Amino acid sequence: xxxxxxxxxxxxxxxxxxxxxxxxxxxxxxxxxxxxxxxxxxxxxxxxxxxxxxxxxxxxxxxxxxxxxxxxxxxxxxxxxxxxxxxxxxxxxxxxxxxxxxxxxxxxxxxxxxxxxxxxxxxxxxxxxxxxxxxxxxxxxxxxxxxxxxxxxxxxxxxxxxxxxxxxxxxxxxxxxxxxxxxxxxxxxxxxxxxxxxxxxxxxxxxxxxxxxxxxxxxxxxxxxxxxxxxxxxxxxxxxxxxxxxxxxxxxxxxxxxxxxxxxxxxxxxxxxxxxxxxxxxxxxxxxxxxxxxxxxxxxxxxxxxxxxxxxxxxxxxxxxxxxxxxxxxxxxxxxxxxxxxxxxxxxxxxxxxxxxxxxxxxxxxxxxx
Amino acid sequence: xxxxxxxxxxxxxxxxxxxxxxxxxxxxxxxxxxxxxxxxxxxxxxxxxxxxxxxxxxxxxxxxxxxxxxxxxxxxxxxxxxxxxxxxxxxxxxxxxxxxxxxxxxxxxxxxxxxxxxxxxxxxxxxxxxxxxxxxxxxxxxxxxxxxxxxxxxxxxxxxxxxxxxxxxxxxxxxxxxxxxxxxxxxxxxxxxxxxxxxxxxxxxxxxxxxxxxxxxxxxxxxxxxxxxxxxxxxxxxxxxxxxxxxxxxxxxxxxxxxxxxxxxxxxxxxxxxxxxxxxxxxxxxxxxxxxxxxxxxxxxxxxxxxxxxxxxxxxxxxxxxxxxxxxxxxxxxxxxxxxxxxxxxxxxxxxxxxxxxxxxxxxxxxxxxxxxxxxxxxxxxxxxxxxxxxxxxxxxxxxxxxxxxx
Ligand SMILES: Cc1ncc(C[n+]2csc(CCOP(=O)(O)OP(=O)(O)O)c2C)c(N)n1
Ligand SMILES: [Mg+2]
Numbered sequence: 001x002x003x004x005x006x007x008x009x010x011x012x013x014x015x016x017x018x019x020x021x022x023x024x025x026x027x028x029x030x031x032x033x034x035x036x037x038x039x040x041x042x043x044x045x046x047x048x049x050x051x052x053x054x055x056x057x058x059x060x061x062x063x064x065x066x067x068x069x070x071x072x073x074x075x076x077x078x079x080x081x082x083x084x085x086x087x088x089x090x091x092x093x094x095x096x097x098x099x100x101x102x103x104x105x106x107x108x109x110x111x112x113x114x115x116x117x118x119x120x121x122x123x124x125x126x127x128x129x130x131x132x133x134x135x136x137x138x139x140x141x142x143x144x145x146x147x148x149x150x151x152x153x154x155x156x157x158x159x160x161x162x163x164x165x166x167x168x169x170x171x172x173x174x175x176x177x178x179x180x181x182x183x184x185x186x187x188x189x190x191x192x193x194x195x196x197x198x199x200x201x202x203x204x205x206x207x208x209x210x211x212x213x214x215x216x217x218x219x220x221x222x223x224x225x226x227x228x229x230x231x232x233x234x235x236x237x238x239x240x241x242x243x244x245x246x247x248x249x250x251x252x253x254x255x256x257x258x259x260x261x262x263x264x265x266x267x268x269x270x271x272x273x274x275x276x277x278x279x280x281x282x283x284x285x286x287x288x289x290x291x292x293x294x295x296x297x298x299x300x301x302x303x304x305x306x307x308x309x310x311x312x313x314x315x316x317x318x319x320x321x322x323x324x325x326x327x328x329x330x331x332x333x334x335x336x337x338x339x340x341x342x343x344x345x346x347x348x349x350x351x352x353x354x355x356x357x358x359x360x361x362x363x364x365x366x367x368x369x370x
Numbered sequence: 371x372x373x374x375x376x377x378x379x380x381x382x383x384x385x386x387x388x389x390x391x392x393x394x395x396x397x398x399x400x401x402x403x404x405x406x407x408x409x410x411x412x413x414x415x416x417x418x419x420x421x422x423x424x425x426x427x428x429x430x431x432x433x434x435x436x437x438x439x440x441x442x443x444x445x446x447x448x449x450x451x452x453x454x455x456x457x458x459x460x461x462x463x464x465x466x467x468x469x470x471x472x473x474x475x476x477x478x479x480x481x482x483x484x485x486x487x488x489x490x491x492x493x494x495x496x497x498x499x500x501x502x503x504x505x506x507x508x509x510x511x512x513x514x515x516x517x518x519x520x521x522x523x524x525x526x527x528x529x530x531x532x533x534x535x536x537x538x539x540x541x542x543x544x545x546x547x548x549x550x551x552x553x554x555x556x557x558x559x560x561x562x563x564x565x566x567x568x569x570x571x572x573x574x575x576x577x578x579x580x581x582x583x584x585x586x587x588x589x590x591x592x593x594x595x596x597x598x599x600x601x602x603x604x605x606x607x608x609x610x611x612x613x614x615x616x617x618x619x620x621x622x623x624x625x626x627x628x629x630x631x632x633x634x635x636x637x638x639x640x641x642x643x644x645x646x647x648x649x650x651x652x653x654x655x656x657x658x659x660x661x662x663x664x665x666x667x668x669x670x671x672x673x674x675x676x677x678x679x680x681x682x683x684x685x686x687x688x689x690x691x692x693x694x695x696x697x698x699x700x701x702x703x704x705x706x707x708x709x710x711x712x713x714x715x716x717x718x719x720x721x722x723x724x725x726x727x728x729x730x731x732x733x734x735x736x737x738x739x740x741x742x743x744x745x746x747x748x749x750x751x752x753x754x755x756x757x758x759x760x761x762x763x764x765x766x767x768x769x770x771x772x773x774x775x776x777x
Contacts, residue, residue, distance in 0.1 A: 067679045068606035089607045091576035092543065119542065123578060158472060161526045162541045310752070339756045341745050346472050346523035351738040351760060358763065 035216040040188045044074050044206065046219050047192035048112060050226075052082050055110060058196060060087040062097055062114030062150075071116060072152055072211055094124040098149065102131050105145040105201075112196055118153040119162035125170075132201045133176030145201045148192075153181075154256040154306050156209035156353055158346040165343055166307035168255075171203040172283045172316070179283040181205040183243070183258035185215035187281060189222045194235050205283075207256035240287035242294065246276035249300035249366055252291060252317055254280035257304045257354060264304075264359035275363065283313055291317070292324040299330040300366040304354050309337035331367035391591065392626065395655040399434035407628050409619040410435035413663055414643050415633035419691045421699025429639075435630065437642035446706055448485050448637045449697045450715045455481040455505040456694050457719035458514060461726050462504075462521070466672045470730050472523035475502045479635070479667030482693035483599045485509050486640035487567055490648050496566045498537040498550040502599075503569055507536050514722055515729030524736050543574040547583035547596065554592040565593045565651045567644075573604020575621070576612050584659065588625040593651035595644070596659045599634060601666035606679040622659040634662030635693040638700070665691070738764065 051058045060078055062070075066089040069076030078087035090097050094115060101111035115121035121128075128149065135145050155164030172179045178200050182188040188206075195202040229235060243258060244265050253261035258279045265275040276294050280287070295301045301321055305314040318333045336354040344352045396406035412430035414437055417423055423439075431437055440448075459481070462474040477484050480502070488509035491497060499507050507517050512529045519528025520539060527538040540546035550568035557564035574580060575598060587594040598618050602609050615621055622629025628650075632643045640662060647658045665688040669676040676685075701707035742749055742757040749757065 063604075064606045066606075069678070071605065071674075089611050091612050092573040092604050092607065093576045093578060095578050096576070122542070158523070160473060160520065160523065160541070339741065339760075340750075340752055341741050341756075342526075344741055345520075345525050347736050348524070348738065348741060351741060357767075361763070 033218070033220060035218045037214040038185050038217045038219060039212050039214050040182070040185050040206075041072060041074055041211045043185045043188040043217065043219065043222075044192055045076055045078075046223075047189045047196075048075060048078060049081065050223055051112070051193060051196040052078065052086060055196075056086075057108060058086075058110045058112060059104065060112050060114070061090050061101075063089065063092055063094075063116050065089060065114050070114060072208065074150070074152075074206070074211075075114065094121055095127050098124040098127040098132065101147050101149075102127060102135070102145060105147045106135075106143055110146045110148075110196060112148040112150065114150045116152070117159075117163045118151055118165040118167045121149070121151055121167065124149075128171070128177070128203075129174050133174045136200065137176060144199045146196075146199045148195045148198075148202045148204050150204045150206060152208040152211075153205045154207050154209055155343055155349055156256060156306075158349070160346065161343065164349070166305070166338065168203075168205050168283060169307055169312045171205075172313050176201070177284065178202040178237070179205060180237075180281070181207065181255035181283060182281065183207065183210065183253075183255055183279050185213070186217045186222060187241075187279075189217070189219065190226065190236060191281065193226045193230075194237055197230060197235070198237065205255060209256045210259070213259070236281070238282050238285040238287055240281055240290040241279045242276065242290070243279040244275070244277040246274040246298065248274045248298055249302065249363055250276045250278060250291075250294040250298045251302050251304060251359065251363075252278045252280065252294075252321075253304040254283060254313070256306055260354060260356065261304050261359065264356045264363070267356055267360060268363060273363065280317070286317075286320065288320055288324060291321060295321050295325045295333075296328040299328050300363075301325075301329075301333045302359060302362045302366070303333065303335045303337075304359060305335075305337045306353060307338055308340045309335055310340045312337065331365075334362040334365055336362050391654050392628070392656050395628075395650060395653075396434065401434035404623070406434055407623040407626065409617060409622070409629045409631045409661075413631035413633055414639045415636050416639040416642060417636050417696055417700045419635075419696055421696050421703060423700065430631075437639070437646055440638060440641040440645060442704075442706055444489070444641060445638060445697075445701065446711075448489055448641060449701055449707065450718065451485040451489065451509045452481050452637060452694045452697055453715050454719045454722050455484055455509065457723050458505055458508065458726065461723040462518065463668070463672065465726070465730050466521075471518065471521045473671050473673065474504075474518075474521050475671045476668050477502050477505050479688065479692070480599055480601055480664045481505060482637035482640055482697075483597075483634050483662045483664055486637055486644050487569060487597055490641060490644035491565065491567055492648075494535070494562065494564055495648070496535045496537070496550065496553050496564060498546040498553075498566065498568045499539050500543075500546070500569055500571065500574075501539050501541050502571065503539065506569070507534075507539065510534060510536055512536060514726050518726065518730060522730055522734070524734055525740075544570050544577040544579040544583065546570075548579055548586065550594050551583050551586045551590070551592060554587065554594045555590055558590075558592060563593075563652055565595065565648050567595045567597055567648075569597050569599065571604060572598060572600040572602065572609050572618060573607060573612055574598075575618055584621070584625045584627065584657070587657035588627045591654075591656045593654070594657040595647045595651055596657065597644070598659070598661045599664055600661050601634075601664050603666050603670070603680070605670045605674060606676075608679075617661060619659055619661040625657075625659075627657045627659055628655070629659040629661070631661045631663060634664030635688075635691045635696065637693060637697055664693075 065075040066079045101113045104111050135143050171177050180191050182191045195204045251261040261277045268275045303314045303317045314335050314337050336359050393403045396403045410432050414430045459476045459478040465471045466474045484505035487506045512534050516528035547568045550566045554566040619629035619631045633639050742753045
């Protein structure tokens with residue numbers, strides 16, 4: 001018989017998780033010190049390991065997450081380190097995975113579950129929409145669901161159908177779900193730790209195109225900063241980032257589109273135009289303040305997203321900015337999004353994805369005086 | 371559409387009895403309904419790994435679970451398709467390595483299942499395959515290059531499902547099983563004697579739609595054969611993590627349908643079991659669940675590293691049970707296969723491989739406007755706008771490219 005897991009979730013009336021989390025430093029494995037080139041995949045993997053070290057109620061499960069370490073290796077080594085009780089493969093059934101996580105969260109656990117690909121989360125829709133999103137409200141807060149649903153999403157990897165959907169709008173549209181999506185390696189670590197700490201359910205959308213992108217980051221420093229912030233009770237949830245400052249127009253992007261927006265801003269700079277890039281980071285809750293402040297300053301905006309434009313997160317952003325910044329706008333807000341078509345086969349995806357040229361065309365269209 | 375819809379009320383006479391046809395069938399075999407639904411105590415196997423016909427007492431058959439040996443012509447045709455299927459699997463894997471195909475989930479080692487699934491059906495029947503069943507689709511008569519289009523990456527599928535009565539190869543696991551049920555139900559309402567073969571893997575049996583499909587088929591008493599290729603793994607996850615049922619075929623009894631297990635590397639046993647299942651379904655005995663016991667010899671796809679979760683020795687054990695070698699030995703021993711026939715068959719396989727190499731090696735020009743053509747029967751105003759935007763972008767790109775060239 002393996003040892004019983006002691007629950008330490010503060011969400012449903014158990015031992016304070018904050019106390020347990022303070023012991024997070026135990027997580028520090030032998031790492032090089034100082035900034036190193038680190039992939040998004042490694043940062044996410046480290047965040048999971050650190051959260052599991054910090055709090056024994058954090059569990060990881062899903063399809064192929066155990067022995068294999070996930071098809072993207074985000075859960076690599078977790079079963080070896082924490083045992084099969086804490087990181088395990090389930091039968092192949094997404095509704096089962098999400099529904100069981102709901103029950104485990106009710107009973108003191110903090111499940112972090114993996115949907116293998118965006119489109120393979122759809123069998124779990126009923127559980128996510130009818131229970132994950134609504135439990136807190138239905139029970140007037142008596143039952144919290146501190147769970148994270150990790151969803152690798154988006155295209156640009158030459159994947160075949162059902163492996164490239166941008167499904168964020170379904171979740172963002174559902175009241176009661178928080179929706180996070182990191183665009184940098186440091187945010188990958190930071191935001192996943194915060195999602196796991198959150199007493200509300202978080203759909204954590206991982207841009208799979210960025211899994212192998214590297215930034216120079218110091219994981220040990222991120223870990224320390226996280227512990228300090230957690231102890232102080234602060235979080236970056238709900239705060240967008242200014243990814244590149246600028247003065248002439250604002251590009252608003254999230255997840256996989258942030259690097260594209262940055263590349264467009266770089267190209268525009270060569271033509272003498274200074275573009276500010278806002279990385280939305282958490283779609284829900286949305287940071288109206290940062291986004292509106294930028295657009296009031298520049299007077300022009302383009303929203304960029306890989307997802308179809310119709311009835312999407314990008315349409316929501318345009319509506320919010322227009323409501324808040326109408327009198328500061330020099331031109332209608334433009335959008336550069338995926339077309340309103342099913343995600344294309346690999347050889348056609350380059351025509352679908354928002355690219356630098358399409359963004360610059362939209363910027364050119366912002367009614368410049370000269 | 372090849373099927374002409376008849377929208378008048380179906381004639382009552384053409385409706386199969388929905389009562390206890392299953393009990394009737396069991397009675398015909400002289401066994402209880404429960405014994406009919408439960409799989410035989412052992413899997414059905416006819417030719418052993420060395421190619422020897424098993425003695426009748428050791429074939430796993432028992433009263434009500436009896437299977438006559440398929441005819442010589444059928445066996446020789448099956449062998450030919452096995453050789454072609456193996457060649458196609460290996461050719462495709464090579465094309466992936468050369469970057470000519472985006473991905474290929476190979477059925478290497480499962481060719482007996484692939485071939486039998488296609489050969490047991492008549493022209494008017496339907497098949498609903500998964501991503502791994504390209505060889506079955508080809509064996510059913512679909513052009514090999516068209517079958518592989520999905521993996522070449524220029525469109526999501528390359529053949530017309532209605533023309534061939536083969537569903538588009540399905541990736542969202544077990545969702546296609548319900549489509550199979552629907553096709554069978556419509557056929558029943560239209561008074562057609564269509565049988566539908568619905569395919570899935572062992573891992574997929576854990577999905578909710580698997581349960582719903584089997585239950586619908588049983589409740590509506592439909593001629594659907596659920597054919598599960600148990601190749602022991604769902605990517606990295608072994609069968610023991612999916613189910614602790616005595617076997618996957620045992621799930622049948624829970625729905626009130628008949629189940630059977632068969633050696634999935636023995637094409638003789640597969641044909642015997644599937645042929646009878648098709649016959650029973652067509653006669654109105656309701657759905658059946660057949661579990662083929664086989665093995666995924668290669669990684670899940672080229673993107674997978676199977677050394678992370680299984681031992682080479684396990685794979686080696688199954689190599690000794692190869693379905694193609696076994697059949698070659700058996701037919702040679704029976705005197706049905708000689709060098710001349712073997713040479714002709716190998717040439718046939720080589721011709722198909724050449725067809726694939728040629729068809730998949732050329733860079734097919736893709737038309738970006740295809741993106742907007744097929745979303746609806748006719749493009750919406752919004753899609754027309756978006757298609758014009760893309761056309762304008764491409765025209766400007768082309769103009770600046772030719773300007774560059776002219777400099
Ligand atoms: C609904 C759904 N969830 C997850 C996946 C990802 N996936 C593709 S194949 C596979 C394993 C399937 O195993 P099995 O059913 O045994 O078929 P096999 O690949 O072995 O032929 C998984 C998990 C999927 N395609 N659909
Ligand atoms: Mg399998």
